[in-house]
Amino acid sequence: MAGAGGGGCPAGGNDLQWCFSQVKGAVDEDVAEADIISTVEFNYSGDLLATGDKGGRVVIFQREQENKSRPHSRGEYNVYSTFQSHEPEFDYLKSLEIEEKINKIRWLPQQNAAHFLLSTNDKTIKLWKISERDKRAEGYNLKDEDGRLRDPFRITALRVPILKPMDLMVEASPRRIFANAHTYHINSISVNSDHETYLSADDLRINLWHLEITDRSFNIVDIKPANMEELTEVITAAELHPLQCNVFVYSSSKGTVRLCDMRASALCDRHAKFFEEPEDPSSRSFFSEIISSISDVKFSHSGRYMMTRDYLSVKVWDLNMESRPVETHQVHEYLRGKLCSLYENDCVFDKFECCWNGPDSAIMTGSYNNFFRMFDRNTRRDVTLEASRESSRPRASLKPRRVCPGGRRKKDEISVDSLDFNKKILHTAWHPADNVIAVAATNNLYIFQDKVN
Amino acid sequence: MECALDAQSLISISLRKIHSSRTQRGGIKLHKNLLVSYVLRNARQLYLSERYAELYRRQQQQQQQQPPHQQHQHLAYAAPGMPASAADFGPLQLGGCGETEAREPAARHQLHQLHQLHQLHLQQQLHQHQHPAPRSCAAATAGAPAGGTGALSELPGCAALQPPHGAPHRGQPLEPLQPGPAPLPPPAPAALCPRDPRASGACSAPSVPPGATPQAAAAASAPASPAPASSPGFYRVAYPAPSDFGVHCSSQTTVLDLDTHVVTTVENGYLHQDCCASAHCPCCGQGAPGPGLASAAGCKRKYYPGQEEEEDDDEDGGDLGAEPPGGAPFAPCKRARFEDFCPDSSPDASNISNLISIFGSGFSGLVSRQPDSSEQPPPLNGQLCAKQALASLGAWTRAIVAF
Numbered sequence: 123m124a125g126a127g128g129g130g131c132p133a134g135g136n137d138l139q140w141c142f143s144q145v146k147g148a149v150d151e152d153v154a155e156a157d158i159i160s161t162v163e164f165n166y167s168g169d170l171l172a173t174g175d176k177g178g179r180v181v182i183f184q185r186e187q188e189n190k191s192r193p194h195s196r197g198e199y200n201v202y203s204t205f206q207s208h209e210p211e212f213d214y215l216k217s218l219e220i221e222e223k224i225n226k227i228r229w230l231p232q233q234n235a236a237h238f239l240l241s242t243n244d245k246t247i248k249l250w251k252i253s254e255r256d257k258r259a260e261g262y263n264l265k266d267e268d269g270r271l272r273d274p275f276r277i278t279a280l281r282v283p284i285l286k287p288m289d290l291m292v293e294a295s296p297r298r299i300f301a302n303a304h305t306y307h308i309n310s311i312s313v314n315s316d317h318e319t320y321l322s323a324d325d326l327r328i329n330l331w332h333l334e335i336t337d338r339s340f341n342i343v344d345i346k347p348a349n350m351e352e353l354t355e356v357i358t359a360a361e362l363h364p365l366q367c368n369v370f371v372y373s374s375s376k377g378t379v380r381l382c383d384m385r386a387s388a389l390c391d392r393h394a395k396f397f398e399e400p401e402d403p404s405s406r407s408f409f410s411e412i413i414s415s416i417s418d419v420k421f422s423h424s425g426r427y428m429m430t431r432d433y434l435s436v437k438v439w440d441l442n443m444e445s446r447p448v449e450t451h452q453v454h455e456y457l458r459g460k461l462c463s464l465y466e467n468d469c470v471f472d473k474f475e476c477c478w479n480g481p482d483s484a485i486m487t488g489s490y491n492n493f494f495r496m497f498d499r500n501t502r503r504d505v506t507l508e509a510s511r512e513s514s515r516p517r518a519s520l521k522p523r524r525v526c527p528g529g530r531r532k533k534d535e536i537s538v539d540s541l542d543f544n545k546k547i548l549h550t551a552w553h554p555a556d557n558v559i560a561v562a563a564t565n566n567l568y569i570f571q572d573k574v575n
Numbered sequence: 576m577e578c579a580l581d582a583q584s585l586i587s588i589s590l591r592k593i594h595s596s597r598t599q600r601g602g603i604k605l606h607k608n609l610l611v612s613y614v615l616r617n618a619r620q621l622y623l624s625e626r627y628a629e630l631y632r633r634q635q636q637q638q639q640q641q642p643p644h645q646q647h648q649h650l651a652y653a654a655p656g657m658p659a660s661a662a663d664f665g666p667l668q669l670g671g672c673g674e675t676e677a678r679e680p681a682a683r684h685q686l687h688q689l690h691q692l693h694q695l696h697l698q699q700q701l702h703q704h705q706h707p708a709p710r711s712c713a714a715a716t717a718g719a720p721a722g723g724t725g726a727l728s729e730l731p732g733c734a735a736l737q738p739p740h741g742a743p744h745r746g747q748p749l750e751p752l753q754p755g756p757a758p759l760p761p762p763a764p765a766a767l768c769p770r771d772p773r774a775s776g777a778c779s780a781p782s783v784p785p786g787a788t789p790q791a792a793a794a795a796s797a798p799a800s801p802a803p804a805s806s807p808g809f810y811r812v813a814y815p816a817p818s819d820f821g822v823h824c825s826s827q828t829t830v831l832d833l834d835t836h837v838v839t840t841v842e843n844g845y846l847h848q849d850c851c852a853s854a855h856c857p858c859c860g861q862g863a864p865g866p867g868l869a870s871a872a873g874c875k876r877k878y879y880p881g882q883e884e885e886e887d888d889d890e891d892g893g894d895l896g897a898e899p900p901g902g903a904p905f906a907p908c909k910r911a912r913f914e915d916f917c918p919d920s921s922p923d924a925s926n927i928s929n930l931i932s933i934f935g936s937g938f939s940g941l942v943s944r945q946p947d948s949s950e951q952p953p954p955l956n957g958q959l960c961a962k963q964a965l966a967s968l969g970a971w972t973r974a975i976v977a978f
Contacts, residue, residue: 213602216602218601218602219600219601219602220601220602221600221601223601244601244602306605307601307602307604307605307606309606325605325606326605353605353609354609355609356605356606356609358606375606375609375610407617408585408614408617408618408621409614410617411610411613411614411617412610412613412614415606415610462585465585465588465614466588468592471607471610
């Protein structure tokens with residue numbers, strides 16, 4: 123398959139031994155809603171790891187440089203910056219409250235000393251600049267050391283301010299605010315490979331923005347029917363191709379993916395490719411529409427494949443074949459018989475994300491009971507791991523978990539009925555180059571690494 | 576798939592979800608509500624089928640004098656789309672007409688209505704799924720059979736939907752399932768009473784051009800319908816022969832019993848039982864069977880839940896159009912009805928029916944507490960007869976307006 127082999131990294135998740143590295147977040151049993159992590163994203167180099175939460179805050183972790191004297195703390199992530207990205211708002215016209223929850227964070231490629239990221243809630247996208255300040259000017263003429271303005275009549279001499287080192291301060295400042303372009307809830311943002319534009323997608327529309335221009339955006343997809351009574355599907359995720367700046371895909375609640383080429387027309391309502399796997403009629407149920415809804419779509423790093431996540435499975439598609447996926451991996455098929463209760467407690471609406479590893483040889487997605495799953499595409503093996511405080515000793519290896527679908531439960535297996543459906547892993551991220559993964563479990567962020575040899 | 580919940584519980588759970596989503600922080604989630612509406616539609620299909628079967632069984636018990644083989648003929652289950660020739664059972668069907676007086680009138684009436692309602696639903700589904708989308712067709716057609724093409728092409732509006740004073744509805748003849756210029760759902764309620772072409776004299780309905788499109792719908796349904804012989808028993812429907820009920824407004828459906836492999840052609844009736852006949856429904860407050868129902872006497876009036884009070888307010892209140900003259904006179908009535916039927920009450924059969932009716936009549940209105948001011952307000956705002964809304968299953972189950 124395409125994708126260069128990662129330098130020195132064995133492929134996938136199964137030849138490796140995954141170990142606990144760190145956990146961030148409070149240990150309390152009582153989790154405040156605002157602390158629930160809603161998005162996790164590594165930047166292009168993997169040195170920065172950003173999380174957004176339901177309270178509208180963004181926390182950025184930075185990987186420490188490897189320290190020869192402490193080889194075991196290889197690349198620990200420590201808090202780099204914290205800021206409030208979005209505040210709750212109220213739309214007076216519609217009498218609607220706009221949640222401050224951060225739906226997505228996407229990093230921009232680094233072009234200078236500062237770091238830029240896009241963060242979005244339901245309605246507004248913001249471009250944040252995160253910069254370091256480690257010097258301070260002293261010796262101003264017009265103001266005192268503590269900042270008070272000096273009386274001009276008291277100034278008798280002039281001096282040149284000098285720069286003095288100071289403790290590192292990381293500042294986050296909003297550089298652009300892209301607002302009022304979406305009527306429905308934004309579910310995705312994606313930075314283009316041209317590093318100048320990006321798209322934002324809500325339930326019915328996709329807009330294309332230029333990073334410099336905030337008062338104008340171009341609508342490139344609009345699936346809103348003339349009569350809302352005829353609505354049959356919504357857009358659930360969208361992403362721009364990692365290499366071709368004119369190509370993007372968007373997934374729908376009907377389990378289909380459309381690939382569009384922006385060169386074809388200004389409004390990409392007509393797709394260039396249509397990816398859909400025919401439904402198996404024998405598995406029809408009350409909830410067929412719900413579980414076929416795609417919750418996430420991700421291109422592979424190579425740009426040749428894409429991955430879709432629906433409720434029970436994750437599928438890998440070859441962009442050259444629209445009729446069916448090239449791989450289908452069952453995440454938690456044992457839940458198929460539980461759809462009724464999962465519908466009752468709303469779990470069936472959970473939107474799980476998925477991610478590729480750097481070489482595109484493995485994929486990862488989350489499940490319930492703080493389980494997450496990794497699938498090795500080459501060896502066709504998969505593993506279930508758990509993010510828990512119990513296995514949080516430093517460098518402790520993660521033991522593979524098994525869920526017993528029913529019947530006799532073997533030792534070390536957990537039965538389906540014992541799964542905790544409140545502990546769900548919706549957001550995971552894989553370091554772009556190394557075997558380091560970040561897993562968001564409610565309000566905790568777990569970082570796992572492969573075993574240091 | 577094993578499901579511990581039956582259709583009724585699913586419906587009440589779904590309605591509760593939709594109701595609570597209106598007060599959730601962040602506004603109504605369009606995606607979630609759309610998915611809930613799909614579950615609602617699936618559950619309602621099954622619910623209606625089961626009700627139909629139950630009513631039919633009740634009615635069957637009264638038909639003791641019938642020869643056994645004829646009863647057997649009538650006990651048909653709808654196959655997911657297995658059209659068969661109507662000619663197989665022509666004589667029996669026609670023969671049933673003459674025995675109407677022998678039936679118990681209320682049950683007959685109810686079954687008649689339920690069947691017609693279901694048939695209308697089917698027609699709408701087929702119409703709305705004109706291109707074979709595998710999933711949606713599977714859901715749509717699984718619950719009801721694809722009728723013979725001849726039957727579907729003949730869908731004139733029923734005189735029941737004529738305005739009280741005979742003026743054409745909205746200034747144009749009532750047209751069933753016109754997919755043409757207007758989108759489907761607004762005209763759909765006008766098409767609730769498909770007329771038996773054979774009984775054209777009984778109804779003073781305006782003649783409607785059959786149009787290529789209903790036939791196209793019927794034709795399109797053919798490829799779609801054979802889809803799932805899939806979930807056997809999942810969408811079982813029992814269809815009695817509504818010709819027993821002295822139908823004058825009907826069209827034909829042919830069903831195949833999956834168990835006995837008996838083919839039956841069925842005439843469709845009109846559902847009233849789940850709506851205004853119920854004492855629970857204050858919309859037709861008087862509790863009497865609503866006006867304009869497909870009683871044998873002929874349908875003269877347009878049927879609205881609040882017809883009695885609306886008529887005084889507004890001559891044109893009978894407007895079923897896509898552009899309602901403003902929801903103001905109707906919305907309060909609608910909301911009051913909803914208040915009375917707290918979805919948390921235990922779901923007994925008639926309550927569920929009323930919940931469906933109420934939600935159906937103003938689903939988009941209920942979901943969109945404040946219509947998006949920048950967008951066109953959704954149609955179907957409180958104007959619909961609940962029965963009509965119930966019939967327009969496809970329409971309102973997807974009738975979600977987020978804002």
